[in-house]
Amino acid sequence: MTRARAPTLHTVARAAGVSTAIVSRVVNGHYHGMSAATRARVEAAVDRLGYFPNRAARSLRTSRHHRIALIAVDSSPEFLADPFTTYVVAGLSNALSEQDYGLLVQRLNRRAPLDMLLMRAQDADAITLFMSGPQDERLVLITRFRELGLPLLVFQETLAPIPDDVCVVRQDDRAGGRWLGERIRGLGLSDVLAVVPELAWPAIEARLAGLRDGLDEPGSLTILKVAETDMQAVSTALDRQLAAHVPEAIFASNDQLAAQSIGALARIGREVPADVRVSGFNCLPITGTVHPPLTTIRSPAFALGTRAADLLVRRLAEGRFETKELVLPVEPQAGQSL
Amino acid sequence: MTRARAPTLHTVARAAGVSTAIVSRVVNGHYHGMSAATRARVEAAVDRLGYFPNRAARSLRTSRHHRIALIAVDSSPEFLADPFTTYVVAGLSNALSEQDYGLLVQRLNRRAPLDMLLMRAQDADAITLFMSGPQDERLVLITRFRELGLPLLVFQETLAPIPDDVCVVRQDDRAGGRWLGERIRGLGLSDVLAVVPELAWPAIEARLAGLRDGLDEPGSLTILKVAETDMQAVSTALDRQLAAHVPEAIFASNDQLAAQSIGALARIGREVPADVRVSGFNCLPITGTVHPPLTTIRSPAFALGTRAADLLVRRLAEGRFETKELVLPVEPQAGQSL
DNA sequence: GTGAAAGCGCTAACAC
DNA sequence: GTGTTAGCGCTTTCAC
Numbered sequence A, B: 001m002t003r004a005r006a007p008t009l010h011t012v013a014r015a016a017g018v019s020t021a022i023v024s025r026v027v028n029g030h031y032h033g034m035s036a037a038t039r040a041r042v043e044a045a046v047d048r049l050g051y052f053p054n055r056a057a058r059s060l061r062t063s064r065h066h067r068i069a070l071i072a073v074d075s076s077p078e079f080l081a082d083p084f085t086t087y088v089v090a091g092l093s094n095a096l097s098e099q100d101y102g103l104l105v106q107r108l109n110r111r112a113p114l115d116m117l118l119m120r121a122q123d124a125d126a127i128t129l130f131m132s133g134p135q136d137e138r139l140v141l142i143t144r145f146r147e148l149g150l151p152l153l154v155f156q157e158t159l160a161p162i163p164d165d166v167c168v169v170r171q172d173d174r175a176g177g178r179w180l181g182e183r184i185r186g187l188g189l190s191d192v193l194a195v196v197p198e199l200a201w202p203a204i205e206a207r208l209a210g211l212r213d214g215l216d217e218p219g220s221l222t223i224l225k226v227a228e229t230d231m232q233a234v235s236t237a238l239d240r241q242l243a244a245h246v247p248e249a250i251f252a253s254n255d256q257l258a259a260q261s262i263g264a265l266a267r268i269g270r271e272v273p274a275d276v277r278v279s280g281f282n283c284l285p286i287t288g289t290v291h292p293p294l295t296t297i298r299s300p301a302f303a304l305g306t307r308a309a310d311l312l313v314r315r316l317a318e319g320r321f322e323t324k325e326l327v328l329p330v331e332p333q334a335g336q337s338l
Numbered sequence C: 001g002t003g004a005a006a007g008c009g010c011t012a013a014c015a016c
Numbered sequence D: 001g002t003g004t005t006a007g008c009g010c011t012t013t014c015a016c
Helices: A009-016 A020-027 A035-051 A055-062 A085-096 A115-121 A134-147 A175-184 A200-217 A230-242 A255-267 A301-318 B009-016 B020-027 B036-049 B055-062 B083-100 B117-123 B133-146 B173-186 B203-213 B231-244 B256-267 B301-318
Strands: A067-073 A103-107 A126-131 A152-155 A166-171 A191-197 A220-226 A251-252 A276-279 A294-300 A325-328 A332-335 B067-071 B102-108 B126-131 B152-155 B166-171 B191-197 B221-226 B249-252 B277-279 B296-298 B325-330 B331-333
Touching: A009 A020, A009 A035, A020 A035, A035 A276, A035 B166, A055 B055, A067 A085, A067 A134, A067 B067, A085 A103, A085 A126, A085 A301, A103 A115, A103 B067, A126 A134, A134 A152, A134 B036, A152 A301, A166 A301, A175 A200, A175 A251, A175 A276, A175 A294, A175 A332, A191 A255, A200 A220, A230 A255, A251 A255, A251 B102, A251 B133, A255 A276, A276 B083, A301 A325, A301 B009, A332 B256, B009 B020, B009 B083, B020 B036, B036 B296, B055 B256, B067 B117, B067 B133, B083 B102, B083 B126, B083 B301, B117 B301, B117 B325, B126 B133, B126 B301, B133 B152, B152 B301, B166 B173, B166 B301, B173 B203, B173 B249, B173 B277, B173 B331, B203 B221, B221 B231, B249 B256, B256 B277, B256 B296
Parallel strands: A067 A103, A067 A126, A126 A152, A152 A166, A166 A325, A191 A220, A191 A251, A251 A276, B067 B102, B067 B126, B126 B152, B152 B166, B166 B325, B191 B221, B191 B249, B249 B277
Antiparallel strands: A103 B102, A294 A332, B296 B331
């Protein structure tokens, strides 16, 4: 049994005894100066035949796709499974669905050729970007993507000046870092170990900058870079670092690393917060509960996604971004670890 | 400054002094019986002009889109942020990207009208489905989506018989439940509290069925349904239940709920595993570390996604699914909580 | 070995 | 108020 070919505008037009133009207008809700009778007849035919407009034909004709591309530039296949990313994407996808836009998810390996992706990104109305890697690499990517002529929305980027038709959406990482730094300083501690992912990431830099702001007189700040994607490697790195020197406080660049730090301290018999203080960052529901409850910074990740969706949809309607940069506040969360 | 119109096949053809047919063939790698010189000339022109084929036109012509839709039927806007879902989607999106397919993510509210979505799903080559809700609702959805005539791949569904051109990909939840049940039974415990999400979900049923298999003689099995999306509500429900009766073991239907259960037990001064045993399910890297280390079941969520991608791509190439159902094994993970 | 031409299904300007 | 028509950019058959 071969499935019946899907009905087209023509089929419906014939069935309703009108021209395709009329059907097109009805389907698109342009009832201006149309008799109620015709409209009713067409609507009946549409229902009867189960007609759906062919999106590819429509896209070809109008060059609008009702689709936003999300490109994650990362070397880890599990990029989507990071708690922060996950919430941003959830918010984005959700808000877009609500406004009848689709989200096209694609991963770009930092070392893979761009062309395939550039080509695939073509059938979206705009592009959103999640980038790790050093600043110059990120700039190259932004430039390349801009060449497609599509509006670009970049998450968690710190970039000045922001190029034309590009919008940055981020949280105030620096303020979060500062709050923690001030707290550490308020406790009279100055020997701090910062645990950050190996792969540079602008938000992490901002958190560290904030930490420095807050500490003010940066007694001794040591930076430990860990390969975040490999739990085992993180443990090993922490163990080795702590064997060499135990700091007064550990500033972890996210809650997962904070949990790991508490674990590593436990392995050498140090308690949190009694012996060593530990702070986290991003505090998302998906990140499991840690003991003791973390002093951390609550991230508006989901809202970052929904706000980005609104910005994009409006950009597409109005022709320009209403703002070049949207910075959402973070919320300090006092726990018992710091 | 108006952006120059993107080059089309025609532009390239004129630049290379050949017909559009030739350019099309070169772009698609159909070099059969073509002179090396022509090919080279066309390739040069393509490079020089920075030509990319228009995907919408191609789709219209070929009715292939190189795109898979992922539709999550759930009432929670944060559906994507569930650890299990997150890993499946990460695997899927990643494997699809590698095979030059895009993943189009869309959420469907259980109460929202289907039509909009059915329409949007049109521009994909196949549909993957994540569904919660009662069995009859799920069946209706499968039927409706099948009407689009697209291949359908459903995650974590237990369904018999499986309809035509539909493929189910799931993990062996029942075996996982059974392993835990047997362990509980081996410890000589029989007063068990199962904590499950309010909203029915076939995988959860399977885990419970497995638990019953394992317990064999189901002393006393109480089921507590909680509104999983609301942390606060979960705590409250657990507190109330434990105030009424403290079981010998808690079978949580996922690790997040297990963590919550341990917390609730701590609030009434009960220790795990000394006073009460607790088991989890799904054990994914993103789910934070719990203390004590959970006895749980390790889920192949990421692999579920990558395998699904392969199945889909092959289905599209060959015309039929090579298997109607793919069940991946789970791996028991002995911890200290049970 | 290469080209001409039909047509995928739709929208919108214009004619009636 | 409704219909005619010209493409949007591409693939593919068939003719040369």
